[in-house]
Each structure stands twice: as C-alpha cells, then as structure tokens.
Amino acid sequence: MLRQIWIVSALNFKSLTSRFWQSMVIVVGLGATIGVLLSMMSVTAGMRQAYANSGDPGRAIVVSQGADSEGQSSITRTDADVIMDAPGIKKDTDGRPLADRALNMGVPVLRNNGTKGYTTLRGFGPKGVALRPEFHLVAGRMFQFGKRELIVGVGAQATFQHMKIGDHVILPNGEWPIVGSYHTGDILEGQLIGDTETMLTALNRTAYNSILVRLTAQDALATFRKAITTNPALQMTVTRHSDWYARVGDQASGLLAVLAYVVGAVMAIGALFGCLNTMYAAVSTRGREIATLRALGYGAFPVAVSVILEGVALAVTGALIGAAIAWAMNDGHQSVWGQNIFVLRVPPSLVLMGVSWALAVALAGGLLPSIRAARRPVVDALRAT
Amino acid sequence: MKYLPLVWAAIMRKPARAILTLLSVMIAFTLFGLTIGMNATFEAVQEAAKDNRIYTIPRFAGGMTPLPLAAARQIERIPGVSVAGYQNFIPGYITDPKNRVFLQMYGDNARKVFTEYPITPAQWDMLHNERDGVLVSQYQADKWHLKTGDRLTVISPLVKKADGSTTWTFKILAIVGDMAYNTNGYIWGNYDYQDKALPLAKQSQVMNLQVQTSDASRTADIAQQIDESFANSPNTTQSITEKAAFDVSNSGVDIAKVDREIALAGMFMVLFLTANGIAQAVRERFAEFATLKTIGFSDAGVVGLVFAEAALPCFLGALLGVGLSVGLSGMIPHLMPPSMGTPPLPRVTVMVAVWAGLCALFVALASSALPALRLKQMDIATALSGR
Numbered sequence: 001m002l003r004q005i006w007i008v009s010a011l012n013f014k015s016l017t018s019r020f021w022q023s024m025v026i027v028v029g030l031g032a033t034i035g036v037l038l039s040m041m042s043v044t045a046g047m048r049q050a051y052a053n054s055g056d057p058g059r060a061i062v063v064s065q066g067a068d069s070e071g072q073s074s075i076t077r078t079d080a081d082v083i084m085d086a087p088g089i090k091k092d093t094d095g096r097p098l099a100d101r102a103l104n105m106g107v108p109v110l111r112n113n114g115t116k117g118y119t120t121l122r123g124f125g126p127k128g129v130a131l132r133p134e135f136h137l138v139a140g141r142m143f144q145f146g147k148r149e150l151i152v153g154v155g156a157q158a159t160f161q162h163m164k165i166g167d168h169v170i171l172p173n174g175e176w177p178i179v180g181s182y183h184t185g186d187i188l189e190g191q192l193i194g195d196t197e198t199m200l201t202a203l204n205r206t207a208y209n210s211i212l213v214r215l216t217a218q219d220a221l222a223t224f225r226k227a228i229t230t231n232p233a234l235q236m237t238v239t240r241h242s243d244w245y246a247r248v249g250d251q252a253s254g255l256l257a258v259l260a261y262v263v264g265a266v267m268a269i270g271a272l273f274g275c276l277n278t279m280y281a282a283v284s285t286r287g288r289e290i291a292t293l294r295a296l297g298y299g300a301f302p303v304a305v306s307v308i309l310e311g312v313a314l315a316v317t318g319a320l321i322g323a324a325i326a327w328a329m330n331d332g333h334q335s336v337w338g339q340n341i342f343v344l345r346v347p348p349s350l351v352l353m354g355v356s357w358a359l360a361v362a363l364a365g366g367l368l369p370s371i372r373a374a375r376r377p378v379v380d381a382l383r384a385t
Numbered sequence: 386m387k388y389l390p391l392v393w394a395a396i397m398r399k400p401a402r403a404i405l406t407l408l409s410v411m412i413a414f415t416l417f418g419l420t421i422g423m424n425a426t427f428e429a430v431q432e433a434a435k436d437n438r439i440y441t442i443p444r445f446a447g448g449m450t451p452l453p454l455a456a457a458r459q460i461e462r463i464p465g466v467s468v469a470g471y472q473n474f475i476p477g478y479i480t481d482p483k484n485r486v487f488l489q490m491y492g493d494n495a496r497k498v499f500t501e502y503p504i505t506p507a508q509w510d511m512l513h514n515e516r517d518g519v520l521v522s523q524y525q526a527d528k529w530h531l532k533t534g535d536r537l538t539v540i541s542p543l544v545k546k547a548d549g550s551t552t553w554t555f556k557i558l559a560i561v562g563d564m565a566y567n568t569n570g571y572i573w574g575n576y577d578y579q580d581k582a583l584p585l586a587k588q589s590q591v592m593n594l595q596v597q598t599s600d601a602s603r604t605a606d607i608a609q610q611i612d613e614s615f616a617n618s619p620n621t622t623q624s625i626t627e628k629a630a631f632d633v634s635n636s637g638v639d640i641a642k643v644d645r646e647i648a649l650a651g652m653f654m655v656l657f658l659t660a661n662g663i664a665q666a667v668r669e670r671f672a673e674f675a676t677l678k679t680i681g682f683s684d685a686g687v688v689g690l691v692f693a694e695a696a697l698p699c700f701l702g703a704l705l706g707v708g709l710s711v712g713l714s715g716m717i718p719h720l721m722p723p724s725m726g727t728p729p730l731p732r733v734t735v736m737v738a739v740w741a742g743l744c745a746l747f748v749a750l751a752s753s754a755l756p757a758l759r760l761k762q763m764d765i766a767t768a769l770s771g772r
Contacts, residue, residue, distance in 0.1 A: 032653055116623075267650070277405040
C-alpha cells in the first residue's frame with residue numbers, strides 16, 4: 001500500500017511541471033494568505049515579545065489596588081518604605097533590598113513621520129539598574145541622581161525625532177538634556193528614563209506609581225505577597241512581573257490579533273476555493289493517467305492520497321514562500337503602535353502556524369477532488385477525451 | 386448581447402470550476418470592500434474634521450490632570466483665536482459599573498465652538514439656563530433607554546462632590562442628533578454645575594480646551610503658539626489640530642496603507658486564479674475557437690468572447706463580494722462587546738465601488754490577455770486538426 005502511494009505520488013510530482021501554472025494558483029493563493037496573515041501577526045508577535053521580555057518571573061511589581069496600569073497606580077512614600085522592607089525581597093550586596101520605587105508619565109514626542117504621539121518617561125531609583133540585568137548602556141553615560149538628566153532607549157531613538165544624546169526633552173519646569181542611550185530588548189527600549197526623586201520634585205508629585213522588587217527566589221512571591229496583602233495599612237496588589245506584562249501585552253495586542261485572524265481567515269477561504277478549483281482541474285486533466293493506473297491494479301486509496309499529498313506539497317510551498325516574504329519584509333523592523341515601541345517579529349512559531357493553516361486549507365481543498373479521482377469509473381475515464 | 390448565451394454556455398461547461406472561481410473572486414472582493422471601505426471611512430472622518438479647531442490638553446497627560454480655567458482666557462488673547470471652549474468631564478456609570486458613561490461638561494461658549502452639531506439655539510439656551518440639565522444624543526438615549534424629562538443618575542468614583550458624594554443627578558433636557566463620526570454618541574452637560582459642586586481645590590479646572598481660530602490657514606501655527614506660550618509654566622500644554630487628531634495615521638502606523646496592501650494581496654490571488662482558469666478553458670476548447678473563426682468570427686470577436694468569459698465572474702464576484710462586505714460591516718456592532726462601544730465601520734462609498742469595478746476590469750483584462758493573444762495568432766488548420 002505504502003509502496004503504491006509512493007509510486008503514484010512520485011508520478012504526480014513528476015507531471016507537476018506540465019501543470020505548472022495551474023499548480024501555481026495554490027502556491028500563490030496560500031503565499032498571499034500566509035504572507036498577509038504573518039505580516040499582520042508580526043505586529044502582535046513583536047509587541048508580545050517586547051512585553052514578555054520585560055517581565056522577569058524573578059521580579060514582582062506592586063501597584064495600588066484596582067490599578068490596571070502603572071499610570072493608574074499611586075503609592076505614597078510611607079507605604080513605599082513599608083513595602084520595601086517586606087520579606088521575600090532579595091538583598092543587594094550593600095545589604096539594601098533590591099527594590100525600586102518607580103514613576104511613570106506620558107511625554108509628548110514627534111515621530112519620525114511627523115505625527116505627534118506619546119511615550120513613557122520612567123523614573124529609576126538607585127536600584128533601578130541592579131534590578132534589571134537586561135539593561136545595558138550603549139552610548140553616552142548614565143544620568144546622575146539628583147540631576148535633571150535623561151537617558152533614552154534605542155527604540156525611542158529609532159522612532160522619534162530629537163532623541164539624540166545632547167538633545168533636550170521639554171518637561172514641566174524646564175528642558176532636560178539626554179545624556180545617554182540604552183538597550184534592554186524589551187518595551188522599555190521605546191521609553192525615556194530619569195531619576196525618580198528628581199522627577200517627583202519637578203512634577204510636583206508626592207506619590208510613586210509602582211514598586212518593582214527582585215524576589216529572593218521565584219517561589220518567594222507567596223511570602224512577599226502575603227506580607228503586603230495582610231498588612232491592613234496597605235491597599236496594594238502584588239503581581240509576578242512576567243504575569244503583569246503578559247496581561248499588559250495581551251491587552252495592547254489583543255485587538256490586532258483578532259483583526260489579523262479575521263483577515264487571514266477571509267483570505268484562507270478564498271485560497272480554499274482556489275485550491276479546490278486547482279485540484280479538481282488537476283484530477284480532471286490527469287483523468288486518463290489515473291484511470292490507467294487503476295487499470296494496472298493500483299488501489300483507489302493510493303490515488304486519493306496522492307491527490308491530497310500534491311495539494312499539501314503545493315500549499316506548504318506557498319505558505320513557506322509567504323512566510324519568507326513576511327519575514328523579509330517585517331522581521332527586525334522597528335515599529336510603533338500607540339505608545340508601544342517594539343521590533344516586528346516573525347518567530348518560528350508563527351511560521352509553524354502559517355504552515356498549519358496551509359495544511360488545513362490543502363486538506364480541505366484536496367479531500368473532495370481526491371474522492372472524485374478515486375471513485376471515477378476506470379472505463380469512463382479511459383474513454384473520456 | 387446576442388453572444389451572451391455563448392459566453393454563458395462556455396462558463397457553464399465546467400460548473401464546478403465556474404462556481405469555485407466566482408466564490409474566490411467574491412471572497413477577495415469582500416476583503417476589498419472591508420479594507421478599502423475602512424479607508425473611505427477614515428477619509429470621511431478626516432474630511433469632516435474642522436480645519437479651524439484645536440484641542441489643547443495638559444502636556445503631561447496623566448488622564449485626570451487638569452489645566453486651570455484661566456488658560457482659556459489666556460488662549461483667547463492670542464491673535465487669531467476667536468473662542469476657547471472648555472470642558473471638564475464626569476466618567477462614571479449608570480447603576481452598574483458595567484454601564485459606563487462619559488459626561489462632557491461644557492462651558493457657556495461651547496455653542497460658539499460646536500456650530501456643526503445638530504443642537505438648536507433653544508436647546509443651547511436650555512443647557513445654559515438649567516444648570517443640572519444634559520443633552521443626550523440619540524445613540525446614547527437608545528443605549529440607556531432615556532427620554533426627554535427623565536432623571537439621569539451617574540455614579541462617578543473618580544469625580545467626588547465637595548460633600549464626598551459620588552452620585553451626580555441630571556435632568557434630560559432634550560434628545561439631540563448624533564454626529565456621523567462620533568460613533569458612540571455623546572452626553573453634554575453644564576460646566577458650571579459640575580464646577581460649583583466640586584471641592585474648592587478642584588474648582589476652576591478644565592480637562593481640555595477647544596480653540597476656534599478665525600483664519601483656518603493659520604490653525605497649525607496657532608496650535609504651536611499656544612504650546613509655546615505655556616512652555617516653562619506649571620501648566621504646559623499639548624495642542625493638536627482637529628485635522629491631525631482625526632487623522633488615522635496619527636496612531637503611528639499608516640493603517641490606510643496596510644488596508645491597501647491587504648486588498649492588493651487578495652487581488653493578486655484572484656488574478657492568478659482567474660488567469661489560470663481562462664488559460665485552461667481556452668486550451669481545452671482551442672479547437673472550438675478555431676471553429677468559431679472558421680465560421681467567420683473575427684479576431685476581435687473571439688478575443689471579446691474570451692474577455693467576456695473572464696469578465697463575467699470578475700464583475701459578478703466583485704458585486705457579490707462588495708455586497709457581502711456591506712452586510713458584514715453591518716454585523717460588526719452586534720459582535721462587539723457592549724462595553725467597547727461602536728467602532729468606526731467600513732463604508733462602501735461610490736469611490737469604493739468604482740475602485741472595485743476598476744480592479745475587476747483589470748483582473749479580467751490581465752487574465753484574458755495571454756489566451757487572447759494565443760487565439761489571435763492561432764493557425765486555424767492546425768487547431769482544427771487537434772494537434
């Protein structure tokens with residue numbers, strides 16, 4: 001049986017060249033479908049990746065109860081001190097807790113294309129860098145604590161105007177110079193960073209937005225959370241940093257993913273009709289050839305399988321071409337969506353998804369034609385012109 | 386026209402192929418209708434934007450950080466500014482936190498700003514005279530089952546009164562018309578009513594200003610001038626012209642371009658499919674075409690037949706597909722969760738239909754070109770002999 005499938009399929013593929021353009025319908029149809037699907041998904045994947053990279057399971061973030069974002073949260077100085085003394089926080093070499101009081105605010109920026117937008121200005125305390133091993137200064141120098149200075153992420157530099165070292169950013173009560181740039185490989189890369197305490201004074205604010213801590217171990221979250229949530233003086237929520245960003249990332253990219261799936265599904269339906277069309281045509285063109293095989297004693301099943309295999313091979317080829325185009329056009333490109341600055345990604349998992357879609361279309365599109373090929377009476381097929 | 390049966394017979398020679406081709410084309414044009422229709426909506430929104438209006442908000446947006454009311458007077462002193470409207474708001478809900486409403490509370494000069502709104506002078510007078518009154522647009526009235534004369538009670542945990550209460554009660558003065566591109570409707574109230582009820586520290590603050598200019602050509606300059614005049618003050622501003630604010634590319638991505646690319650990918654797909662189908666049909670019936678030529682059909686006639694055979698599924702598919710996209714976009718509001726409101730919907734305007742027609746024509750022409758050329762160059766004797 002396997003041998004028969006092999007022989008019939010090999011024969012199929014050898015005759016493919018004579019049906020080249022016809023077969024290209026499947027290749028092009030799925031190429032376009034998967035190309036569009038993966039191009040759209042590269043935005044979602046890139047954004048999710050940036051957020052996923054930002055969240056370290058070994059860290060936890062504290063925000064005030066009910067806050068969905070750092071911006072909505074507010075933590076007073078007194079509360080912050082209590083939180084940073086809680087058990088479960090890893091101590092730095094100097095004996096102080098690896099915890100950082102952070103500040104967030106929206107800062108208007110001018111994008112490279114001339115449109116106006118916002119990005120996040122983030123405050124780092126003395127432990128801000130120690131908490132984040134992913135943080136690397138790439139040019140210039142670190143801002144000095146107590147000084148009105150900023151450093152800028154490489155993503156922000158690539159996306160916005162006036163973000164070079166030496167440029168100034170307008171903040172409340174003055175312009176702050178940019179003194180360095182950094183790389184983090186995550187969502188922070190599209191933001192600006194300054195000294196929390198200096199920002200607090202400049203902004204006339206009295207409360208922090210959030211507190212980020214390094215846990216003594218990944219399973220120390222429960223200890224830390226218990227200490228915070230059982231303290232009646234605090235109304236705070238403790239979330240593992242990776243969970244926090246997974247949720248934020250899903251929120252930011254959810255609608256885009258839905259759009260990509262809808263557009264992809266519509267195109268896949270179109271490609272399915274194209275696939276059916278081609279496979280019916282292939283079966284009818286090869287009617288006599290198939291009948292001859294059947295007359296020689298080849299079974300109906302190997303014939304049917306060979307038809308499906310042909311469709312699958314063409315569809316997967318198309319999907320891979322589409323994926324390659326989507327990868328070449330998008331992967332690694334700096335992108336911006338609202339306040340999210342990130343790098344577009346076409347990871348292997350997306351390519352795999354594209355190929356699975358193509359497989360599904362090919363199976364659905366090859367099934368009916370293969371049945372027709374297998375069931376057509378040999379005599380009729382041989383007599384047909 | 387008299388050849389229509391001939392074309393029809395040719396297409397129906399392989400009904401399965403004809404139907405599958407038609408369905409493919411239809412799907413591609415459904416996508417076309419949705420994407421290009423979306424662009425039409427974006428353009429209409431941009432078109433409807435007033436070229437003499439500027440929105441001024443606090444530069445460092447923290448959501449609920451206000452500007453002082455005095456900023457409105459200060460902006461009105463800038464040459465070229467005719468009026469600076471001001472707004473505070475009450476974000477809240479009706480009985481259940483799920484039922485979110487957003488009340489915009491405008492100052493007395495709002496009638497000089499929002500001249501394009503379907504609000505009569507008498508209704509504006511009512512809004513100014515009855516301090517606890519609100520105007521509710523039809524969309525919001527339908528959504529919450531409100532009618533003129535009803536009481537509207539809104540709970541707003543974020544905006545507390547001086548006495549600590551979060552309950553705001555209003556009287557509905559009138560149900561007014563919606564603005565086409567304000568897809569979620571609006572509820573407008575009286576700034577002074579809210580302001581007097583707020584704690585002293587929160588009074589005389591505004592969330593945003595709507596600045597009208599007297600010379601539309603200078604709007605962008607004036608927006609910049611406003612920001613400059615507030616620079617280095619505790620109340621730095623961020624001003625954006627309505628034209629820019631309503632521009633979809635303001636999100637940072639040229640969505641209109643993405644839409645066009647998606648539509649193009651779909652067209653590419655059907656071009657291939659149709660071209661192939663026609664090429665195959667001509668190949669299969671080569672001898673028949675030779676017969677037609679033998680009995681006196683001209684080259685142009687035969688080519689016309691092939692073109693008609695390609696054009697019929699293209700135009701029919703375009704018609705059905707674009708029609709389907711209209712139906713689908715009508716369904717979108719029912720598919721969205723109520724909390725998200727109504728998004729802008731794709732609209733099939735005349736221009737979208739014209740573009741769809743042109744695309745269909747192009748696909749039909751391009752796909753019948755090569756087979757037509759072959760037919761034109763055919764050697765009748767060879768073709769008839771079946772070689």
